[in-house]
Amino acid sequence: MIVIDGLNKTYPGKPTPALEDVHFDLRNGEILGLVGLNGAGKTTTIRISAGVTLPSHGQVLVDGHDIVRDKVRASEAIGWVPEIFPFAPEARARQLLVYLAGFHRLSGSPADARAREALDKVGLGRVADAPIRTFSQGMRRRFGLAAAMLSDPQNLLLDEILNGLDPEGMAFVRAWVVDLRKQGKGVLLSSHLLSELQALADRVAFLHQGHLLRVVDREELSRKAGMNLHISIDNLDSGAVAFLSTIGSVKIDQKVVLLSRSSMAQAAVTAELVRRGYRVAEIWSEGISLEDFFLQLIRDERGPDGEGS
Amino acid sequence: MKARTQGPYRHDLLRSWTSRAVFAVVVLCLAAGASAVVAILSAGGSFSVSGSALYYYEEGAYHISIWAYDAGGAPVSGVQAQITVTSGESNRSPAGPYELTSDSQGEIALTIPTPDQASANLTVESLRLVSARSVTVLWGGFFYSSPPALPTLYLGYLAPGVVKGITLAVSGAGFFSASSQALVFAAGPNGTLPSGLSLETCWTPQIYSPFGGRSGCSGLPTELLGSVTGFWSHFPLGEYPGNASTVFLQLVNRSGQILDLVELPGSVGTAGASFVVNHAPGVPILTDFAAEESFFLPMAAIVVAYWIYARPRLSGAVEPVLARPVTRRGIFLMRYASVAGVLTVASVAELSVLDAACAGILGEPVPTAYLAPILGSLLVASLGSAGLVFLLAHLVKTSASTLTFSLVPLAAGFFWSSLLLGLLLLSNPAYGPGLATSLLLPTQLLFLPQFPSLTSSLLTGLSPYGTPLGPSPGGVGFAVEAGFGVAWVLVPLFVAYRLAATRD
Numbered sequence A: 001m002i003v004i005d006g007l008n009k010t011y012p013g014k015p016t017p018a019l020e021d022v023h024f025d026l027r028n029g030e031i032l033g034l035v036g037l038n039g040a041g042k043t044t045t046i047r048i049s050a051g052v053t054l055p056s057h058g059q060v061l062v063d064g065h066d067i068v069r070d071k072v073r074a075s076e077a078i079g080w081v082p083e084i085f086p087f088a089p090e091a092r093a094r095q096l097l098v099y100l101a102g103f104h105r106l107s108g109s110p111a112d113a114r115a116r117e118a119l120d121k122v123g124l125g126r127v128a129d130a131p132i133r134t135f136s137q138g139m140r141r142r143f144g145l146a147a148a149m150l151s152d153p154q155n156l157l158l159d160e161i162l163n164g165l166d167p168e169g170m171a172f173v174r175a176w177v178v179d180l181r182k183q184g185k186g187v188l189l190s191s192h193l194l195s196e197l198q199a200l201a202d203r204v205a206f207l208h209q210g211h212l213l214r215v216v217d218r219e220e221l222s223r224k225a226g227m228n229l230h231i232s233i234d235n236l237d238s239g240a241v242a243f244l245s246t247i248g249s250v251k252i253d254q255k256v257v258l259l260s261r262s263s264m265a266q267a268a269v270t271a272e273l274v275r276r277g278y279r280v281a282e283i284w285s286e287g288i289s290l291e292d293f294f295l296q297l298i299r300d301e302r303g304p305d306g307e308g309s
Numbered sequence B: 001m002k003a004r005t006q007g008p009y010r011h012d013l014l015r016s017w018t019s020r021a022v023f024a025v026v027v028l029c030l031a032a033g034a035s036a037v038v039a040i041l042s043a044g045g046s047f048s049v050s051g052s053a054l055y056y057y058e059e060g061a062y063h064i065s066i067w068a069y070d071a072g073g074a075p076v077s078g079v080q081a082q083i084t085v086t087s088g089e090s091n092r093s094p095a096g097p098y099e100l101t102s103d104s105q106g107e108i109a110l111t112i113p114t115p116d117q118a119s120a121n122l123t124v125e126s127l128r129l130v131s132a133r134s135v136t137v138l139w140g141g142f143f144y145s146s147p148p149a150l151p152t153l154y155l156g157y158l159a160p161g162v163v164k165g166i167t168l169a170v171s172g173a174g175f176f177s178a179s180s181q182a183l184v185f186a187a188g189p190n191g192t193l194p195s196g197l198s199l200e201t202c203w204t205p206q207i208y209s210p211f212g213g214r215s216g217c218s219g220l221p222t223e224l225l226g227s228v229t230g231f232w233s234h235f236p237l238g239e240y241p242g243n244a245s246t247v248f249l250q251l252v253n254r255s256g257q258i259l260d261l262v263e264l265p266g267s268v269g270t271a272g273a274s275f276v277v278n279h280a281p282g283v284p285i286l287t288d289f290a291a292e293e294s295f296f297l298p299m300a301a302i303v304v305a306y307w308i309y310a311r312p313r314l315s316g317a318v319e320p321v322l323a324r325p326v327t328r329r330g331i332f333l334m335r336y337a338s339v340a341g342v343l344t345v346a347s348v349a350e351l352s353v354l355d356a357a358c359a360g361i362l363g364e365p366v367p368t369a370y371l372a373p374i375l376g377s378l379l380v381a382s383l384g385s386a387g388l389v390f391l392l393a394h395l396v397k398t399s400a401s402t403l404t405f406s407l408v409p410l411a412a413g414f415f416w417s418s419l420l421l422g423l424l425l426l427s428n429p430a431y432g433p434g435l436a437t438s439l440l441l442p443t444q445l446l447f448l449p450q451f452p453s454l455t456s457s458l459l460t461g462l463s464p465y466g467t468p469l470g471p472s473p474g475g476v477g478f479a480v481e482a483g484f485g486v487a488w489v490l491v492p493l494f495v496a497y498r499l500a501a502t503r504d
Helices: A042-050 A071-075 A093-104 A108-121 A137-149 A167-182 A194-200 A218-225 A238-247 A266-275 A290-302 B008-017 B020-043 B282-315 B328-362 B368-395 B399-427 B433-444 B448-460 B478-502
Strands: A002-009 A019-026 A031-035 A057-062 A078-081 A155-159 A186-190 A203-208 A211-217 A228-233 A249-253 A256-260 A280-286 B046-048 B054-058 B061-069 B080-087 B098-101 B107-113 B122-130 B136-138 B153-156 B181-185 B198-204 B218-224 B232-236 B246-252 B258-262
Touching (some): A019 A042, A042 A057, A042 A155, A042 A186, A078 A137, A093 A137, A108 A137, A137 A167, A155 A167, A167 A186, A167 A194, A167 A266, A194 A266, A203 A218, A211 A290, A228 A266, A238 A249, A266 A280, B008 B328, B020 B282, B020 B328, B282 B328, B282 B399, B282 B448, B328 B368, B328 B478, B368 B399, B368 B448, B448 B478
Parallel strands (some): A031 A203, A078 A155
Antiparallel strands (some): A002 A019, A203 A211, A228 A256, A228 A280, A249 A256, B046 B122, B054 B061, B061 B107, B080 B122, B122 B153, B246 B258
């Protein structure tokens, strides 16, 4: 569990604060989406929570431990996956993981075994000894996941990790995150892919220009930003219906399936159906999207005259 | 399987010590060590010696002998000597130069036949010794000259069969061993045997050293000359402590009047023997060593501090570490400790190379009293430079800026003494090394790479320009240097530590 309490951050030389009095919490066994435009403060919030950046004011409590004053205890319960994993140019994947495992009191063959296991999990086992600089963007993201898996932390901070992933990678992350939730871990997931968050998150925190606009739970989200998908499938059969039933409520009208409360985004549903050999003739949504909801929140924040509150 | 545990900070420390930066430091140290050896070899390679050696005239020839020893008193073979001898009265005497080499006893023996010139006056115009090792030269004879140097040794007139003066000769066991023997020549009036004379042997702890050194003199037992038969004889010298290097023999009569002596070094207007080495090779060796380390060690410090701390911090590569169960302070201190450890080992290794090279090549290691100041100055130059890199890593934004701001002071510091002299000469050609010396020492405190050079000057009493320092050169002594050195190391480190703990 992470409690973010009155978090402020002003970077030297910057006139406006990156974060101003931000409060929210991440509970155990939930996925909390973090949404905002560029510069909203998502990454700053995550970096401060990870102990990588120092707050100007306020505090972050990780399982009751202050990330600044009680850093070691707090960091034991944190796994951080940055958007771009920083590494030395000469670093090799397994070597770097073994080194990082050392900070969790693992060395020698246990550290090596843990590193190999993590790399295998994210599909990088075959390139374990390759320099990370030779990895593609997607592979680097996977490597970041492997680094976060080393210590099996209670709380995961995932910063835009869905960006640049191929469909297979996204499916992996999706499954991993859902599995973490099942294990009772807390996952803070920032993303620009609002449809993904809509499908995954139990709650969504909306940040704008360093301020927290709102935190909305899944129920309110589906109520306000619920989305129904209409899917026209040429070769519709019981297999397609069975699959769609696993990700939402299904109603069938001739060859058009009405999918509501989907746990997958529109693009992901299309991709999965195509992968399973179905010809998707048309797919469209109705209802307001998370994106529309977010933009509405921003408009509300700015007020009727366009000024920020 | 139970996981082996190891503290995270120790883990980080060990990781730093296996980084490529340490390899770079090892390479730099090897280069510096090799450079030190070359410097010592070149400094010990040539000694110009003024004077001559044992000489006597006998059987139609002059005989001149020179003995070469190392600082430990062991004979040195293979020393090349070039002796030029000319006649003081006419051109009928033989000249030179004579090219000779010392034998296994360290003796360089020259015989100059003068079959029909028994009364010739000879002058040794020059004597030059060339050796790969530091050499002490002993010679004796009756000469007329004044110290400090004897560019010309006038042998004077010797009647056939006459040997004048007293001279030391040394047996194969070496001059300084208890079993040494002295070959003593003494002549009475008109070449008669001496009688009623005694020979006093004195020992002085004035130790010849490549690095200089001064001390007093104490007496040794007196030997009666009654046992001496003929014009020369061997008899044991007294038991001398340790590394005694200066012995003088006095020929005295019954009333205690000194008739002749072998005095080391030679004194004004006194007949005797002496040795002169024009310069103690340790001084230029220390100066060269300090100049080299002014570059190598700060450069090694910049490389290793940049690699272990600045680069990971500025590239963000340290962030995955900071996200682990460690503190910023802990990582800062541990990485500084690893850098300091590497540089301390490098400094000790450099000094050990110098010490071993001096012992092997000069025959004497660096004086013990010198070791701590030299090591201290090396640590100031290296740890101070590393601390600046740590500080810069928190003050600038890029790796390139860190390197630039680190290397500029290194270059300025490395060239400072030359730069100062050049600027003075440009401003007024009358300004020379003397003024530069008085200005140099205080300003050396402002440049980290100058600390080894400053220490070398304070130890040897000579500036890098070769000029002697006064009693309190520019108000700078070891205490002032140590104070500045500690400040150079601790202040940047403390500021960097504060920044590391309180700023991103």
